[in-house]
Amino acid sequence: xxxxxIGLLGFNVLAGIATLALITLGLGVIYGMMRIINLAxxxxxMLGAYTAVAASDAGxxxxxxxxxxxxxxxxxxxxxxxxxxxxxxxxxxxxxxxATWGISLxxxxxxTSIYGNVVRGVSTPVxxxxxxxxxxxxxxxxxxxxxxxxxxxxxxxxxxTKFGLILRATMQNPRMAAxxxxxxxxxxxxxxxxxxxLAGLAGGVLAPISGISPAMGAAYxxxxxxxxxxxxxxxxxxxxxxxxxxxxxNELVSFKTTPVIGDVALLVAAVLLIRVLPQGITGRYLRRSx
Amino acid sequence: MTRPPSPLRALVRxxxxxxxxxxxxxxxxxxxxxxxxxxxxxxxxxxxxxxxMFALSQGFIWGYGxxxxxxxAAFLGLGGYAYAVGVLNMGDSTVPVFLAIAxxxxxxxxxxxxxxxxRISDAYIGVITLTVSVILFQLVNTTSGSQYRIGExxxxxxxxxxAIPALNLPGDAGNQLDPEGIxxxxxxxxxxxxxxLRAILASRFGRVVVAIRENETRAQLIxxxxxxxxxxxxxxxxxxxxxxxxxxxxxxxxxxxxxFGLTMxxxxxxxxxxxxxxxxxxxxxxAVLIQWLTxxxxxxxxxxxxxxxxxxxxxxxxxxxxxxxxxxxxxVLRLGTALSGRRMRAKPLGPAPGTALAGEVRR
Amino acid sequence: xxxxxxxKPVRPLLEAxxxxxxxGGVTAVNAVDFVLGEVELRCLIGPNGAGKxxxxxxxxxxxxxxxxxxxFRDTDITAAHPHEIARLGVGIKTQVPxxxxxxxxxxxxxxxxxxxxxxxxxxxxxxxxxxxLKLTEIATRLVGQLAHGQRQWIEIATVLAQEPELILLDExxxxxxxxxxxxxxxxxxxxxxxxxxxxxxxxxxxxxxxxKTVTVFNQGRILIEGDVDTVLSDTRVRDxxxxxxxx
Numbered sequence: 001x002x003x004x005x006i007g008l009l010g011f012n013v014l015a016g017i018a019t020l021a022l023i024t025l026g027l028g029v030i031y032g033m034m035r036i037i038n039l040a041x042x043x044x045x046m047l048g049a050y051t052a053v054a055a056s057d058a059g060x061x062x063x064x065x066x067x068x069x070x071x072x073x074x075x076x077x078x079x080x081x082x083x084x085x086x087x088x089x090x091x092x093x094x095x096x097x098x099a100t101w102g103i104s105l106x107x108x109x110x111x112t113s114i115y116g117n118v119v120r121g122v123s124t125p126v127x128x129x130x131x132x133x134x135x136x137x138x139x140x141x142x143x144x145x146x147x148x149x150x151x152x153x154x155x156x157x158x159x160x161t162k163f164g165l166i167l168r169a170t171m172q173n174p175r176m177a178a179x180x181x182x183x184x185x186x187x188x189x190x191x192x193x194x195x196x197x198l199a200g201l202a203g204g205v206l207a208p209i210s211g212i213s214p215a216m217g218a219a220y221x222x223x224x225x226x227x228x229x230x231x232x233x234x235x236x237x238x239x240x241x242x243x244x245x246x247x248x249x250n251e252l253v254s255f256k257t258t259p260v261i262g263d264v265a266l267l268v269a270a271v272l273l274i275r276v277l278p279q280g281i282t283g284r285y286l287r288r289s290x
Numbered sequence: 291m292t293r294p295p296s297p298l299r300a301l302v303r304x305x306x307x308x309x310x311x312x313x314x315x316x317x318x319x320x321x322x323x324x325x326x327x328x329x330x331x332x333x334x335x336x337x338x339x340x341x342x343m344f345a346l347s348q349g350f351i352w353g354y355g356x357x358x359x360x361x362x363a364a365f366l367g368l369g370g371y372a373y374a375v376g377v378l379n380m381g382d383s384t385v386p387v388f389l390a391i392a393x394x395x396x397x398x399x400x401x402x403x404x405x406x407x408x409r410i411s412d413a414y415i416g417v418i419t420l421t422v423s424v425i426l427f428q429l430v431n432t433t434s435g436s437q438y439r440i441g442e443x444x445x446x447x448x449x450x451x452x453a454i455p456a457l458n459l460p461g462d463a464g465n466q467l468d469p470e471g472i473x474x475x476x477x478x479x480x481x482x483x484x485x486x487l488r489a490i491l492a493s494r495f496g497r498v499v500v501a502i503r504e505n506e507t508r509a510q511l512i513x514x515x516x517x518x519x520x521x522x523x524x525x526x527x528x529x530x531x532x533x534x535x536x537x538x539x540x541x542x543x544x545x546x547x548x549x550f551g552l553t554m555x556x557x558x559x560x561x562x563x564x565x566x567x568x569x570x571x572x573x574x575x576x577a578v579l580i581q582w583l584t585x586x587x588x589x590x591x592x593x594x595x596x597x598x599x600x601x602x603x604x605x606x607x608x609x610x611x612x613x614x615x616x617x618x619x620x621x622v623l624r625l626g627t628a629l630s631g632r633r634m635r636a637k638p639l640g641p642a643p644g645t646a647l648a649g650e651v652r653r
Numbered sequence: 654x655x656x657x658x659x660x661k662p663v664r665p666l667l668e669a670x671x672x673x674x675x676x677g678g679v680t681a682v683n684a685v686d687f688v689l690g691e692v693e694l695r696c697l698i699g700p701n702g703a704g705k706x707x708x709x710x711x712x713x714x715x716x717x718x719x720x721x722x723x724x725f726r727d728t729d730i731t732a733a734h735p736h737e738i739a740r741l742g743v744g745i746k747t748q749v750p751x752x753x754x755x756x757x758x759x760x761x762x763x764x765x766x767x768x769x770x771x772x773x774x775x776x777x778x779x780x781x782x783x784x785x786l787k788l789t790e791i792a793t794r795l796v797g798q799l800a801h802g803q804r805q806w807i808e809i810a811t812v813l814a815q816e817p818e819l820i821l822l823d824e825x826x827x828x829x830x831x832x833x834x835x836x837x838x839x840x841x842x843x844x845x846x847x848x849x850x851x852x853x854x855x856x857x858x859x860x861x862x863x864x865k866t867v868t869v870f871n872q873g874r875i876l877i878e879g880d881v882d883t884v885l886s887d888t889r890v891r892d893x894x895x896x897x898x899x900x
Contacts, residue, residue, distance in 0.1 A: 037416075085608065088608060089607070089608075094358060095607050095611060097358075097360075097416060098563065098603060098607045099603070099604050099608065101556060102600045102601070102602070102603030102604035102607065103600060103604060104600065105556060105596045105597070105599050105603065106600030106601055107600070108596045108597075109593070109595065109598065109599075110594070110597055112594050112596065112597075113593075113594045113597065214596075218552050219424075222421040222424050225417045225421070226417070229417065260425070260429055263428065264425055264429075267418075267421055267422070267425060271408070271410075274408070274410055274414065275408040275409070275410070278409050278410065494767065497764065497767075501764045504754065504755050504756060505753050505754070507735075507747065508751040508752060508753060508765075508808075508811065510734070510735045510736045511735055511736075511739050511744075511745045511747070511751065511812075512736075512739060512764065512768055512811070513736050513739035513740040513768050513769075514736055514768065515734070515736045516736070
């Protein structure tokens with residue numbers, strides 16, 4: 001295969017991995033901390049994308065519209081939802097799945113009522129460049145950068161801040177943390193908001209390359225899920241490793257066939273992985289990592 | 291205190307009072323509806339019946355099998371498409387009806403094998419079944435163009451397959467059923483499926499399935515292989531969903547990829563949740579009630595239907611997690627106790643959705 | 654040359670050779686050799702973390718040995734699933750009672766008794782078992798609503814209803830009143846007349862009530878094995894328990 005084609009493929013694989021990591025992170029934070037499967041995750045991303053649309057319609061700087069506002073807005077929405085619905089359902093996995101599914105439907109309905117069912121778009125703020133004979137989008141670099149920044153930011157938060165320490169402690173042993181004066185309730189609230197904010201960020205970052213519609217979340221939720229399950233309990237390492245593995249397979253197969261077959265390949269890979277490692281990658285390896 | 295009759299008697303006498311009452315009501319509705327309703331009403335009821343059967347399939351595998359299948363729409367769709375492709379190719383509808391049941395069952399067998407024999411915990415099963423139905427949606431959605439065909443039937447992509455020939459009496463291929471005939475077929479099969487499920491639940495197989503849901507470890511330690519029973523229950527529910535898909539295709543005369551969609555999977559879960567998990571009447575009532583509400587609400591255009599469905603789901607999970615039928619039953623029992631002064635005990639039902647899933651992954 | 658019956662070696666009912674269980678870097682059970690004869694009663698004791706519960710789970714199929722072999726009669730059960738082991742004739746009572754909370758006492762025993770048996774035979778076993786364990790009074794109560802001690806007994810009833818040859822009991826006396834403990838001990842002695850039994854326990858007075866041969870686990874190995882009086886007065890065993898319980 002010609003070197004420029006390899007270069008293009010490699011670049012696309014990198015972008016694919018970064019996209020997967022970005023969309024998975026918010027879900028992974030919530031699942032890793034509270035063992036909740038948040039089925040509204042895709043809709044949080046959708047809200048992030050619509051925030052970007054609204055902000056850019058309002059004339060705000062495109063980077064602010066995509067990178068700053070969405071995490072804040074969606075984080076806030078997540079906070080409200082946690083206080084009003086989610087916190088009554090901790091420990092009841094089936095109920096949280098159902099309730100978050102209800103929230104996801106409600107959000108889709110709400111946004112449809114406001115914006116209608118039309119597909120919107122946000123234009124890509126940067127252009128393209130060349131890899132040999134092929135054109136590649138510079139925006140993919142933005143996605144890679146955003147994914148790295150999110151992972152790095154989360155790492156720094158968890159490792160270096162007091163909040164991060166409390167978060168990790170509560171994750172490992174909520175009762176012990178409680179006896180030391182931490183309110184697990186407040187931590188769960190903060191974690192849910194953080195997870196929602198990360199989803200919002202993903203939605204905002206991916207806005208320029210997605211068709212933005214109220215139902216766009218559905219495409220993301222299954223991939224994010226599978227990656228969380230494949231990754232295992234460690235939030236950062238798990239997401240990182242699973243995204244790399246699945247993103248690689250997904251991009252490669254999509255390249256050779258079609259994106260839909262690529263998704264099938266991702267599912268098959270995930271089922272096989274969970275068969276071999278029922279607790280995900282970090283359920284067996286690198287268990288102590290973040 | 292009077293001794294309530296042992297539910298074990300159901301093994302010897304499956305025809306208990308509630309069973310007879312349900313079948314009788316079903317027959318009354320079956321034969322009475324065409325006299326009471328006009329064609330439009332009858333067609334609407336046929337749609338309700340298809341969804342009620344779909345809800346029964348979900349209610350069986352979830353409420354009695356304890357398997358949280360989020361993607362029953364996959365089987366509904368496979369059944370509908372199998373019927374459509376079959377009848378367009380064969381002309382006569384008899385074999386396609388069996389295809390509508392068999393194809394989803396085979397698919398469920400394969401998928402179930404990977405899930406249940408692959409030691410995947412029950413919580414993950416929800417996600418995997420959801421993903422499978424989404425993928426089927428995406429796959430079928432991209433089949434526009436005449437090269438995507440099975441025999442005579444073009445799959446049609448997002449437009450689906452229009453003008454699907456309706457059911458005909460076996461051997462009488464030229465003579466398709468009219469709306470009244472389709473109603474008899476649909477409601478009749480709903481009654482049959484209800485009786486079938488009651489028989490299964492009273493059988494040894496059914497009791498083991500329920501025991502496995504109650505406590506998988508103990509069932510294993512008695513010597514039952516939970517994987518096999520879950521797989522079989524999963525296949526049975528897929529077959530029922532497939533039959534519902536066939537009815538659905540007959541009701542509308544067409545089928546499209548939305549039948550695989552998330553909304554369809556969400557709806558059927560809401561039907562069961564609202565109606566009552568762990569009962570058979572609950573899913574049926576939930577389906578009819580929610581569908582009726584959706585039509586009324588859709589006619590009003592005040593609230594978007596997704597918003598309404600979502601709000602209902604959240605409300606029920608928070609406030610009435612066990613569903614309407616058990617709540618109604620408890621009310622009736624309490625009334626009965628208050629009036630007659632005797633203690634009456636309710637038959638043990640399925641677990642409230644809040645109970646931990648068997649095999650839930652613990653850190 | 655034929656072997657006369659007198660010198661023919663007796664196959665043990667249950668035998669573990671070199672049974673080892675490793676979790677990551679930790680070896681919970683280290684090359685354990687264990688033999689149980691027909692209709693024998695054995696108690697497994699040892700301090701917390703000694704490996705007795707882990708070893709128990711290897712016998713029930715809930716864990717698969719990292720190394721070594723376990724045989725039930727002639728069948729290798731090292732990698733067997735719990736339901737396969739149950740079908741061979743092994744009845745298991747788990748540490749936390751695993752019963753059908755939503756079913757009545759009679760229904761619980763019925764489900765346990767009914768596998769691969771005719772309805773008439775199942776009913777007979779159910780009534781027999783309920784009578785033997787004095788559960789007829791509460792036969793129609795929902796198990797989920799009963800007290801802990803009663804639930805332990807119901808679980809034992811479900812185990813017996815399977816008509817097993819070997820019975821494994823994990824802490825059968827846990828959470829019971831003194832009177833219940835005595836009744837349980839009497840029950841186990843009675844069961845032992847026709848079945849082999851392995852009991853994992855912490856409760857020393859209870860052990861003294863039932864034990865004949867005792868196996869002491871410590872740090873994944875068998876420290877000492879022998880008759881109850883000898884073992885419990887052994888200084889090594891006392892040291893290992895570090896005066897936690899007056900044996």
